[in-house]
Amino acid sequence: MSELELRLLALGHELDVPVAPDLAPAVRARLEERPGRPFPWRRAAALALAVLVVAVGVAFAVPQARTAVLRWFHLGGVSVERVESLPPGVERTKAVGLGRPMTRMQAEQLLGFRLALPPLEGNPTVYVLDGSLATVIVRAYGRPILLSQFRSPQVEALKKLAVDKTTIEPVQVDGRPGLWLEGGPHTLTYLSRDLSFRQRTVLIHGNVLVWVREGVTLRLEGKLTRAQALSIGRRI
Amino acid sequence: MHQGIAFRTAYLLSGSAADAEEAAQDGFVKAYRALGRFRRGAPLRPWLLRIVANEARNRRRSALRRERLALRVAVEDRPGDAVPSPEAALLAGEQRELLLAAVERLPEDQRGTVVCRYFLELSEEETANVLRIRRGTVKSRLARGLERLRTEIGEEGP
Numbered sequence: 488m489s490e491l492e493l494r495l496l497a498l499g500h501e502l503d504v505p506v507a508p509d510l511a512p513a514v515r516a517r518l519e520e521r522p523g524r525p526f527p528w529r530r531a532a533a534l535a536l537a538v539l540v541v542a543v544g545v546a547f548a549v550p551q552a553r554t555a556v557l558r559w560f561h562l563g564g565v566s567v568e569r570v571e572s573l574p575p576g577v578e579r580t581k582a583v584g585l586g587r588p589m590t591r592m593q594a595e596q597l598l599g600f601r602l603a604l605p606p607l608e609g610n611p612t613v614y615v616l617d618g619s620l621a622t623v624i625v626r627a628y629g630r631p632i633l634l635s636q637f638r639s640p641q642v643e644a645l646k647k648l649a650v651d652k653t654t655i656e657p658v659q660v661d662g663r664p665g666l667w668l669e670g671g672p673h674t675l676t677y678l679s680r681d682l683s684f685r686q687r688t689v690l691i692h693g694n695v696l697v698w699v700r701e702g703v704t705l706r707l708e709g710k711l712t713r714a715q716a717l718s719i720g721r722r723i
Numbered sequence: 724m725h726q727g728i729a730f731r732t733a734y735l736l737s738g739s740a741a742d743a744e745e746a747a748q749d750g751f752v753k754a755y756r757a758l759g760r761f762r763r764g765a766p767l768r769p770w771l772l773r774i775v776a777n778e779a780r781n782r783r784r785s786a787l788r789r790e791r792l793a794l795r796v797a798v799e800d801r802p803g804d805a806v807p808s809p810e811a812a813l814l815a816g817e818q819r820e821l822l823l824a825a826v827e828r829l830p831e832d833q834r835g836t837v838v839c840r841y842f843l844e845l846s847e848e849e850t851a852n853v854l855r856i857r858r859g860t861v862k863s864r865l866a867r868g869l870e871r872l873r874t875e876i877g878e879e880g881p
Contacts, residue, residue, distance in 0.1 A: 491869055491878060492841065498822055499842035505740045507730035507747075514751045657755065 518664060585633075586616030594621050600638055600703060605722045627719050632709035634723070638702060658696070658713070660720040665698030667713050696720055728768070728843075729775045732853075735838045736779040738827075746782055750775030769845075769852035776853050780835065818876075825875035833868035836861055 488496075594613035595601055598621055602613065605625060614622045622635040658667045696707045696716040705723065707716050729750060734743035754774050826837055839850040840861070851858045872878075 495841035
């Protein structure tokens with residue numbers, strides 16, 4: 488490298504560049520905009536931020552960042568973290584580990600919010616874990632699908648770890664921002680409502696759709712295609 | 724970190740903090756909406772910076788029609804920096820200002836390439852990606868830009 492090139496490199500370090508402002512609030516607000524419709528859920532939904540979605544990709548491009556966490560995706564009360572290998576997890580059959588079974592009314596009293604469900608026959612059993620995460624098993628496209636929901640807290644309550652085989656992409660569910668996770672096993676780690684770090688890790692082999700609606704984070708899990716999951720999501 | 728590099732890129736290419744903030748914001752929003760088209764496995768940083776850089780350069784073109792913008796060298800005392808680094812020592816005040824002014828006077832295509840390569844310290848390949856030009860074009864623009872800078876500041880060639 489010539490002397491002039493070295494001087495230019497040094498000059499780059501000396502430039503008076505203002506401190507970068509926090510772009511997140513403005514970017515978040517713009518991503519939440521839905522033309523022609525009001526945003527009653529806007530404050531409640533702790534929607535995460537494309538800045539993180541994209542930007543952690545910047546970290547991804549840095550070789551030393553590859554060794555641990557590669558990418559983060561935040562949405563509502565969920566964070567998705569891409570890692571090189573998954574921690575040991577417990578295989579789970581659908582109804583085991585979902586929590587205490589109860590009626591819909593009991594669950595709504597315990598959770599403090601009205602459950603969002605697709606049209607169902609009869610009274611579904613609702614499984615509630617740690618007083619905060621409600622799950623219903625619905626049948627769609629001839630197979631069981633897990634529909635889980637919880638009020639989006641200020642901090643993340645669910646954490647997903649995904650390896651590189653998992654595709655993660657932003658989607659829209661009825662105009663609301665969501666994430667679609669497909670392929671490859673990933674883990675789901677729960678934190679209890681009081682954030683006392685009672686974690687349990689289960690391995691998930693199905694695909695997952697996560698989105699936020701009116702302050703509640705919803706997730707569908709099962710052997711669904713993206714189109715099928717979005718179709719169910721729109722009917723909830 | 725991501726916000727930092729995006730803002731820095733936008734600022735150095737546009738020369739204005741306000742334009743840089745808008746350009747970086749627009750860049751993130753556009754990048755988010757275009758994520759579905761992003762080729763999996765491709766490096767993300769140049770892709771993101773390309774969008775931000777494009778926004779910044781568009782703003783600079785508009786701004787240049789109104790007024791001449793210029794970057795500044797930081798002259799404030801830096802606490803705890805009593806001993807200048809070897810790099811900083813190379814650039815005593817006046818020389819730095821001269822060099823920066825010469826960079827500012829470069830034709831737009833050469834200036835953008837010099838900014839990416841030296842001020843942002845992108846590789847040639849990343850520079851090509853960010854500016855949407857071929858790597859050979861990066862090399863030729865840099866060669867022409869450096870030659871012009873040498874003439875302007877009265878320095879001998881390498």
